[in-house]
Structures are given as C-alpha cells and as structure tokens.
Amino acid sequence: MKKIKIIAFLFFIITSVSSCFYGSFKGLTSNYNNEKENLKIVFLDSINDNQNSKSEIIYSLNGLSLKNQISKYDKSLVYIWSTNCSSEFCLPLYSVQSICDEKGIELFVILEYYDKNVKDHFNQTKNPIFSIDHKYYETNFVSSYTEKFMDDLIGHKLNDSISWKRYYYFEKDELKDVKRTIVSN
DSSP states (O other): OHHHHHHHHHHHHHHHHHGGGOSOOBTTBOOHHHHTTTSEEEEOSSOOTTOOTTSSEEEEEOHHHHHHHHTTSSEEEEEEEOTTOOSTTOOOHHHHHHHHHHHTOEEEEEESSOOGGGGGGTTSSSSOEEEEOTTTTTOOBHHHHHHHHHHHHHSSOOOTTTTTOSEEEEETTEEEEEESOSSOO
C-alpha cells in the first residue's frame, strides 16, 4: 500500500511539474526551426560591406568571418545580445550604438538565438544584426555554438574569467578587453 502511495505521489508531481515545461526554452537552443518562417535569415560565408543594416535581414556567420571583418577597423565591439535579456548588463541596441559612436568604435551585434522580437530592434545600429551560424558549428545548442564561435573569433579557447560576458572589445582583430557592461558606474 505504501508503494502505491509513493507511485501515485510521484505521478502527481511529475504531471504537475511537466505542465511548467510546455513550450520552448528560449536561450537553450537556436530556435531556428521555430522562427525561420518569421524572420529573414541569410547564411554567409563572409561579410561584405553590402549587407544592409536598414533591411530586416539577420546575417548568420561564423567567428572566422566576423574576425576577418573586424580586422578592417581600428576599434570594434562585439556585443553578444539577446532580445529577451532583462539583466542590467543587456543594454538596448540604440544605447550601445550611441556609446560606440561617441568613442569611435564599430559595433557588431551578435544575436544569441532567433526570436521574432528581434524585428522590434532592426535599424537601431549602423551594421546589420548578425547571428551565430549554428549549422556551421553543427549544433543547435546556444552554449555549444557560442563557445565555438568565440573560440574562432578570439583564436583560442575562452577561459572562465571571460566566458559568457557580453561585450568584447577588439583593436583590429586582437581581443583587448571583455566586460559584463560598457556603462561606467
């Protein structure tokens, strides 16, 4: 009898908790299959200066392509951005663009995962919004493809002190600084 009560209790808990997990986990996977009909996504082998920041296109690329592009600029900032991040470290795109403009820094916004809410943020930056090419890295998991992307961009594995931060400052293609925020307190 005690065994039946335990099984019934576990069944109740599992069915109750499983309802909390209905839907997608934004930020766990690329969300590409859910959003490919809602968003215009173009997969690139390399960036050219003809990609239009005023279009509603997300350009998906790998870290080596971005590294090649940022090497053209004396100073650049790579912002790993999520439309749903509500942390104090996740600044609006127009704010980051304004800070970069004041400091003469070229901004590259890299979308962590696909989300239809990105449409509300087009045209807030000089460059188009880019995403990490999950197909190139052969994984749909954000943590895996972001790590591989950053390894390619930086040229080596990220150490724990700089991994999972959002702002990567480069001079040419050399990483100079990594920060959680670009706003001074």
